[in-house]
Amino acid sequence: MKFQLDALEPTLQYKLLAATVVPRPIALVATADEHGNQNAAPYSFFNTMGENPPTLVLGLQEKADGSLKDTTVNIQRSGQYVVHTVDEGIAEAMDLCAAEFPRGLSEAAAAGLTLVPSDRVAPMRIAEAPVAFECERIAMVQVSPGRQIVIGKVLTMHVRDGLIDPDTLRVDTAQYRPVGRLFGTLYCRTGDQFELPRPTYAEWKARQE
Ligand SMILES: Cc1cc2nc3c(=O)[nH]c(=O)nc-3n(C[C@H](O)[C@H](O)[C@H](O)COP(=O)(O)O)c2cc1C
Structure with a gap:
């Protein structure tokens, strides 16, 4: 079976992409409008695209009516935002933040999350998140009138105490428990792990003999 994606309706393109590129990490993105109203969605x-500079990307789609999402408007205006990773503890609150709250109303506060000042950007960060990345926009690529890809640089990273060993900078994966998005309302936990030791070319070659 094959699909010519450019011949399909956008909703079907979304269905095929979003259900096959899984699991996806989830960014809970905090932004602020010009009046200081806090927004989270x-x-x-979402993913990291590399270091030096430490880079994160977000794909901002349009609303069903074709208008821009609050996150898009706020990042376009200020270029500043905070990306939080989502663990099992804040998964439900994250889900509520996806509801279409009226512009200017804080989803994070409605979801019972605590907003605290960020160090280097104006939008506040969510204290309960395991990891918060204070970001500054590098570029915003408009891929269609309502859709943008934001490339951002991380300035400050906050990590919940106990998640990263201060000496080795190793993450304690048993403590972290991030969730991934599958499709629609389906999510996955990251507790079922396996190790794959990467062979060198020489090791592979030796196995052929
Ligand atoms: C787990 C999850 C992931 C989502 N991912 C995206 C996404 O990558 N891009 C997007 O445009 N909307 C995504 N949404 C939908 C937005 O969160 C939703 O449209 C939200 O109301 C936007 O809020 P805002 O207008 O405050 O930015 C996602 C929703 C959920 C629950």
Whole structure:
């Protein structure tokens, strides 16, 4: 079976992409408007694209009526935002933040999350999140009138105490418990792990003999 994606309706393109590129990490993105109103919404078109500079990307789609999402408007205006990773503890609160709250109303506060000042950006960060990345926009690529890809640079990273060993900088994966997005309302935990030791070319070659 094959699909020519450019011949399909956007909703079907979304269905095929979002259900096959899984699991996706979830960014709970905090932004602020020009009056200082705090906004938070989850985005699973999200990943890190590398270091030096430490880079995160977000895929911001349009609303059903074709208008821009609050996150898009706020990042376009100020270029500042905070990306939080989502663990099992804040998964439900994250889900509530996806509801279409009226512009200017804080989803994070409604979800019972605590907003605290950030160090280097104006939008506040969510204290309960395991990891918060204070970000500054590098570029915003408009891929269609309502859809943007934001490339951002991390300035400050906050990590919940106990998650990272201060000497080795190793993450305690048993403590972290991030969740991934599958499709629609389906999510996964990250507790079922396996190790894959990477062979060198020489090891592979030796096995052929
Ligand atoms: C787990 C999850 C992931 C989501 N990922 C995205 C995404 O990557 N891009 C997007 O445009 N909307 C995504 N959404 C939908 C937005 O969160 C939703 O449209 C929200 O109301 C936008 O809020 P805002 O207008 O305050 O930015 C996602 C929703 C959920 C629950």
